[in-house]
Amino acid sequence: MADLDALQAELSGLKLETHPSLVKQKSRDFFWYSPVLKRRLDDVTGDLVVTPSSEDDVARVLAACYRHDVPVTVRGAGTGNYGQAMPLAGGVILNMAEMTAIRSIEPGVVVCEPGAIMADIDRRARTETGQELRLHPSTHRTASIGGFVAGGSGGVGSVRWGGLRDLGNIVRLKVLTMEAEPRVIELAGEDIHKVNHAYGTNGVITEVTMPLTAAYEWVDVVVGFDALSSAAAFADMVANQDGILTKEIAVVAAPAAHDYFLRHQRFIGREQHVVVLMVAPFAMDALAGLVDRSKGTLTYRSDVTVAGDGESVPPAYELCWNHTTLRALRVDPAITYLQILFPYPDHLTKVAAMADKFGDEVVTHLEFVRFDGNVACFGLPLVRFTSEERLDEIVSVFETAGCPVFNPHRYTLEEGGMKQTDPVQLAFKKETDPKGLLNPGKMIAWEDPSFDYSSHKTYLFPGLHRA
Ligand code: FAD
Missing domain, CATH: 3.40.462.40 (FAD-linked oxidase, cap domain/gating helix)
Structure with a gap:
């Protein structure tokens, strides 16, 4: 059993939340969209919410959790809808909501912390430089850029620019590893794929560089x-x-x-x-x-001008x-x-x-x-x-009928994706998270390498920790 009291003592000075109902609130996302996930995950909860305000804080949390063998599940704004941000094995919820700095906006690129909300990025980019993000999910007003990169796939703008998986739609990422002494790794080009849509299973993103395009009054x-x-x-x-x-x-x-x-x-x-x-x-x-x-x-x-009672529309x-x-x-x-x-x-x-x-x-x-x-x-x-x-x-x-389904009623990367191991993301996890403490239960290739996708059975994480 992990010693959570010792962990908390080591994290003193950081913003911690242990009240069970508040921890449970931050352990949930929009998983309930799926009646299947609702049934399976409704009782899932973490043990402790930690809200870092800098990359150094994140490194401190990761090192302490590594020492005490405590799982860490990163949370952006919690708008994911496959339980991506739910701490299946309990442990720490690393809440990125206060790492929201927008560091620079230049022609074509914005550099920011992962907790920045996409509507805020667009507001600043538009006002200061007449630019906007190429892509955003329909949760533009509430979702974080780090959560989009780690948990999303595309959305508004994809008709012009394709998805996040397309080269060039994410420029650079800074990622912290889950080790005794967390390292900073910078990823660009093809390497972005290592953590894009990996649900935070193989690194914590601490800085994001995204491409911008000309803004319009759409x-x-x-x-x-x-x-x-x-x-x-x-x-x-x-x-x-x-x-x-x-x-x-x-x-x-x-x-x-x-x-x-x-x-x-x-x-x-x-x-x-x-x-x-x-x-x-x-x-x-x-x-x-x-x-x-x-x-x-x-x-x-x-x-x-719309005739009528003047009621605004979304x-x-x-x-x-x-x-x-x-x-x-x-x-x-x-x-x-x-x-x-x-x-x-x-x-x-x-x-x-x-x-x-x-x-x-x-x-x-x-x-x-x-x-x-x-x-x-x-x-x-x-x-x-x-x-x-x-x-x-x-x-x-x-x-x-030849129409691949990205099943939103499954909580693992593979079942929600191509139903096969992603060797690049798995290899990166071996390098960055040797104890398998980042978002456990979400990458079948790590949990059960012999899992047979052709059996069409649903993978059920044996370590599911309930309230
Ligand atoms: P979270 O839900 O908090 O996290 C998502 C995943 O990323 C989790 O696995 C989490 O552990 C991980 N994560 C978060 N931050 C980090 C970090 N700093 N480092 C490492 N891992 C991290 N998605 C789309 O792609 N396109 C859409 O158009 C879209 N529309 C949506 C509409 C609705 C109504 C809802 C409910 C969801 C929608 N989504 C969509 C899903 C979701 O809103 C987006 O993917 C969103 O970008 C997730 O951001 P978030 O900050 O809420 O992330």
């Missing part, structure tokens, strides 16, 4: 269509228009957009399948031409990505979701086939992205949850 747009296929074709066409600068293109099938986008409801007919876009102001005339050509109806644009990006799921869940708690790649070049054919196959049980929601340089789409469909078995069946139907 116009939020909603276009309605009579048929889902017309909406998807329009979205694909706009995403492929090199001259029309867009930051976001999503499709939501009827009647979900009307039923779940409550503050936009007055702009959307119940029968309308919608395309939600963020468009650069100078491209709006060109976009309007494409809407006409495609027989769509421009039902909402944020740059013109930004378009908060209708997209997992905010679509969030809005659906608020109206109908029985809804859950999946994450599916519809690969180029026959993505639209596959979207249509799957929509026909599942009908109302799996409601189409697409996010258009550049994937390996081509426009393809991710599906984040809204799924009417009946049972775990049925959810697994739906997953296997998509996979058999």
Whole structure:
């Protein structure tokens, strides 16, 4: 048993929290989006929250935890939705919320501490230099940049820039190792992959350098269509228009957009399948031409005065990505979701086939992205949850049809990803975390190297520590 009292004594002078209900609060993220994870992880809690304010503090915590064999799970803002930031084996929650310094903003790059919230980075970059981050999740207002790099994959901006995994979308990272004397390692280029989307299992990110691009007063747009296929074709066409600068293109099938986008409801007919876009102001005339050509109806644009009661509406990006799921869940708690790649070049054919196959049980929601340089789409469909078995069946139907599923109902890296060991991330963990104390239970390759992915069994971490 780890001696937590001795650990606390060694950490004196740092900000510590041990009150069980406050520790439990900081042990949770948005895992409850998944009824499967909710059931498995609801009781998970850490023992102690430590809030460092500098890289030296982080090194002190890691060295002390290493000495006492105490697991450490890093927490950004806790908006991850696969239990990424949940301390499955208990121990310390390393809360990065006070490491928020934005150190420099130059043409093309920002350097900041990992706890900086993305909306704050964008606000400063925009005001001081007319720039903004290339990519952000739809949790822009609440999520940290370190959490995005370690736990996210892409989002708003991916239609132009691809995902975080694409070379160049993260410039440089500083990482601390979990050793007797923690070392600082700087990663750039291909090496970024070692910790990008590794859930903090192989190092604690203490500084992030991200690329910036020109900022625009993006116009939020909603276009309605009579048929889902017309909406998807329009979205694909706009995403492929090199001259029309867009930051976001999503499709939501009827009647979900009307039923779940409550503050936009007055702009959307119940029968309308919608395309939600963020468009650069100078491209709006060109976009309007494409809407006409495609027989769509421009039902909402944020740059013109909206008649009505003046009630404000959320930004378009908060209708997209997992905010679509969030809005659906608020109206109908029985809804859950999946994450599916519809690969180029026959993505639209596959979207249509799957929509026909599942009908109302799996409601189409697409996010258009550049994937390996081509426009393809991710599906984040809204799924009417009946049972775990049925959810697994739906997953296997998509996979058999050639649409890989990044299963959001699993808490491990491999099961939520490519269902295979990532040798680069595993090798880096051997180097940086020899005792396996960073975020235990999330990397199957470390916990159970003989795990058989072809068995389709769910990996259950044997060290799960409950309240
Ligand atoms: P956390 O949830 O706190 O952490 C995420 C992971 O990173 C954890 O494994 C944690 O241990 C690790 N971590 C955090 N900080 C560090 C660090 N300094 N060093 C090492 N590891 C660290 N994700 C997307 O990619 N795109 C989306 O569009 C998107 N939309 C979302 C919408 C909703 C409504 C919700 C609930 C979630 C969404 N997400 C999305 C998931 C999540 O919001 C993002 O990935 C977000 O960037 C996570 O940031 P965070 O600060 O909340 O990280």
